[in-house]
Amino acid sequence: MTGPTPTAPRRDDGAGASDLIAAPLALLSRLIDWPMRAIQRVIGERRMAYVFLLPNLAFFGLFVFVPLIINVVFSVTGGAALFPSQRPYVGAGQYAYLFDCGSFLDPNSCREDHFWRGVSNTARFTLFQVTAMVLFSLVTAVVLNMRIRARGFFRAVYFFPVLLSPVVVALTWKWILQRDGLLNAGITSLGGERILFLVDPSWAMFWIVFVSIWAHMGFYTLILLAGLQAIPADLYEAAEMDATPRWRTFWRITLPLLWPNMIVVIVLALIKGVQTFDEVFVLTGGGPGTATLMVVHYIYETAFSNQVQNFGLAAAASVVLGVVLFALTLAQLAASSRKGAA
Amino acid sequence: MAQLELSGVRKSFGATHVLHGIDLAVADGEFVVFVGPSGCGKSTLLRVIAGLEGVTGGSIAIDGSDVTGLPASERGLAMVFQSYALYPHMSVYKNMAFALENMGFKRDEIDQRVRRAAGMLRLTDYLERKPKALSGGQRQRVAIGRAIVRDPKIFLFDEPLSNLDAELRVATRKELAGLHAELGGTMIYVTHDQVEAMTLADRIVVLQAGRIEQIGTPLDLYNRPDNLFVAGFIGSPRMNLLPGTVARQGIVRLGEGGHEIACETGALTAGATVTLGVRPEHLALSETTGLPLAVELVERLGGESYLYGSSPGLPQITLKLDGQSGHQRGDTVFLALPSAQLHLFDETGRAIRS
Numbered sequence: 001m002t003g004p005t006p007t008a009p010r011r012d013d014g015a016g017a018s019d020l021i022a023a024p025l026a027l028l029s030r031l032i033d034w035p036m037r038a039i040q041r042v043i044g045e046r047r048m049a050y051v052f053l054l055p056n057l058a059f060f061g062l063f064v065f066v067p068l069i070i071n072v073v074f075s076v077t078g079g080a081a082l083f084p085s086q087r088p089y090v091g092a093g094q095y096a097y098l099f100d101c102g103s104f105l106d107p108n109s110c111r112e113d114h115f116w117r118g119v120s121n122t123a124r125f126t127l128f129q130v131t132a133m134v135l136f137s138l139v140t141a142v143v144l145n146m147r148i149r150a151r152g153f154f155r156a157v158y159f160f161p162v163l164l165s166p167v168v169v170a171l172t173w174k175w176i177l178q179r180d181g182l183l184n185a186g187i188t189s190l191g192g193e194r195i196l197f198l199v200d201p202s203w204a205m206f207w208i209v210f211v212s213i214w215a216h217m218g219f220y221t222l223i224l225l226a227g228l229q230a231i232p233a234d235l236y237e238a239a240e241m242d243a244t245p246r247w248r249t250f251w252r253i254t255l256p257l258l259w260p261n262m263i264v265v266i267v268l269a270l271i272k273g274v275q276t277f278d279e280v281f282v283l284t285g286g287g288p289g290t291a292t293l294m295v296v297h298y299i300y301e302t303a304f305s306n307q308v309q310n311f312g313l314a315a316a317a318s319v320v321l322g323v324v325l326f327a328l329t330l331a332q333l334a335a336s337s338r339k340g341a342a
Numbered sequence: 343m344a345q346l347e348l349s350g351v352r353k354s355f356g357a358t359h360v361l362h363g364i365d366l367a368v369a370d371g372e373f374v375v376f377v378g379p380s381g382c383g384k385s386t387l388l389r390v391i392a393g394l395e396g397v398t399g400g401s402i403a404i405d406g407s408d409v410t411g412l413p414a415s416e417r418g419l420a421m422v423f424q425s426y427a428l429y430p431h432m433s434v435y436k437n438m439a440f441a442l443e444n445m446g447f448k449r450d451e452i453d454q455r456v457r458r459a460a461g462m463l464r465l466t467d468y469l470e471r472k473p474k475a476l477s478g479g480q481r482q483r484v485a486i487g488r489a490i491v492r493d494p495k496i497f498l499f500d501e502p503l504s505n506l507d508a509e510l511r512v513a514t515r516k517e518l519a520g521l522h523a524e525l526g527g528t529m530i531y532v533t534h535d536q537v538e539a540m541t542l543a544d545r546i547v548v549l550q551a552g553r554i555e556q557i558g559t560p561l562d563l564y565n566r567p568d569n570l571f572v573a574g575f576i577g578s579p580r581m582n583l584l585p586g587t588v589a590r591q592g593i594v595r596l597g598e599g600g601h602e603i604a605c606e607t608g609a610l611t612a613g614a615t616v617t618l619g620v621r622p623e624h625l626a627l628s629e630t631t632g633l634p635l636a637v638e639l640v641e642r643l644g645g646e647s648y649l650y651g652s653s654p655g656l657p658q659i660t661l662k663l664d665g666q667s668g669h670q671r672g673d674t675v676f677l678a679l680p681s682a683q684l685h686l687f688d689e690t691g692r693a694i695r696s
Contacts, residue, residue, distance in 0.1 A: 237414075241415070242415075243441060252440070
């Protein structure tokens with residue numbers, strides 16, 4: 001007669017894996033336990049919150065707040081020296097130089113014409129890009145909100161470019177648009193003439209707007225899609241019972257209820273548009289000439305790229321740009337708070 | 343005002359069959375209430391009538407014209423939604439005027455209709471307010487006003503009172519009854535609340551699992567339920583349903599004690615399995631004879647009392663008494679079952695009638 005076979009205790013692989021993580025964490029928590037208690041004894045329990053905030057605050061201060069101050073200091077100093085102590089104070093001289101213009105609408109009449117060309121290009125770029133992007137995002141969101149076949153697939157496809165690095169996006173499109181690129185290969189194979197998409201000034205502006213929209217549209221579409229889905233379905237049923245034509249339903253029901261999201265999208269797109277740099281830098285390098293030179297690109301070149309590195313002027317231009325962005329951010333916060341209150 | 347006729351209306355969502363051939367005629371000016379438990383298909387039936395859902399089979403006619411294929415916007419009906427579905431960005435006035443603008447009414451006519459409806463519904467002081475600045479009851483009145491201004495062929499109400507508190511629900515129910523009397527329109531009303539159904543309806547349609555169980559006036563359904571489902575659904579507290587067997591012609595035997603009750607047994611033969619139904623308010627106390635009931639719970643509501651108890655071999659029995667009962671938990675009472683107010687159902691659940 002044989003008894004029951006003794007079995008070895010089974011090892012739970014899941015528990016084993018979690019032990020591998022839990023054990024060092026437990027050790028770590030024991031190690032910091034004593035100093036944390038000591039600090040709490042000294043400063044009291046209520047002030048412990050600041051201890052937890054301190055690492056993040058230090059990081060923020062070091063990499064955001066301190067550079068911000070240095071930037072403002074640089075903007076009121078001159079010369080080529082790197083250390084502020086070696087830079088002569090010039091007051092508002094850099095700003096006066098930037099704003100020394102016969103007419104702000106004519107960059108050629110300004111002493112620092114590249115800056116104003118950058119401002120002009122950025123304004124044109126932002127106007128076209130934001131208008132087109134908001135329209136395309138709205139149409140795409142409305143279509144993706146309908147009961148269409150493979151809706152999930154299309155939603156993913158439209159969002160996918162957002163996940164890509166701007167440099168990857170720009171390099172991909174450069175490969176398509178350059179003189180011997182994919183698009184020209186297609187055109188010439190059909191018997192057409194090569195078009196210098198990135199060299200012809202009007203084409204270059206068109207394509208940087210296009211690529212920028214292609215890269216960022218998914219994000220704004222997502223915000224608008226979320227807004228559309230937040231509109232209760234029974235409002236549309238009520239509109240149907242009220243014999244509302246479809247276009248009127250869109251104008252009188254959808255658009256007003258989506259408006260808070262639209263405002264957020266417009267302001268965010270404006271902020272992003274004014275900051276545009278990397279895609280344009282890779283795609284056209286600001287050219288041809290200064291046809292696609294943006295403000296941020298101007299700041300970068302003035303500070304780091306030109307033979308004479310003018311940190312003071314670049315810093316002053318940064319401060320001007322910062323003021324514009326700050327105003328736009330305030331507008332965005334105001335729009336968000338209105339949306340929250342609605 | 344209009345007549346409505348449904349013939350063999352079926353509705354499926356994929357493989358799920360929600361309505362199984364509904365036949366119903368609603369007369370001009372009638373107030374019909376669809377009532378039934380959750381998931382019985384009453385709201386779907388209303389949406390099918392409205393045109394918000396298409397039918398899988400059958401036809402819908404309004405005033406003799408087939409509207410089965412017409413979209414909601416062309417049926418000339420108005421609907422009051424459970425959620426009110428007011429346009430949040432429009433004022434009360436705009437909410438009520440919106441449909442009239444869609445229909446191309448002139449501004450003067452719109453203004454006249456909106457102000458008349460607002461007057462009827464006591465909304466004149468709130469015409470410039472947005473829905474979020476109104477109470478639940480006021481929002482409900484705006485939703486009703488939005489329907490009234492259109493002067494629709496049929497009013498459709500989808501559980502319109504379910505978002506209101508108990509007190510407001512009673513008040514609004516009375517207003518709705520008054521409105522029907524005043525407007526005289528054909529109204530179809532969906533609810534799961536049988537009190538709303540009993541108090542508002544000219545006729546009630548009881549639905550279960552996508553089928554009509556019975557159509558009749560509220561008192562018809564109360565006095566002469568066609569089957570066990572209607573008997574259990576209509577009446578509050580619900581009817582006591584006691585299993586038993588036919589002892590002989592005119593006698594039903596109940597429970598372990600074999601208590602014999604005189605009752606109309608129709609064509610049923612001795613030994614047939616039956617269910618005896620008796621409403622809590624029709625049970626009476628007897629001194630020493632009758633069905634014994636061990637009292638388990640007493641609820642005294644002031645003007646009336648409810649006794650809950652059990653009798654060997656029978657499910658819980660509820661008894662309604664006038665006034666404030668002196669009985670206590672643990673007491674044994676004897677119940678008299680008046681044969682004139684008993685309902686007998688055969689094995690399939692159908693009512694036995696002479």
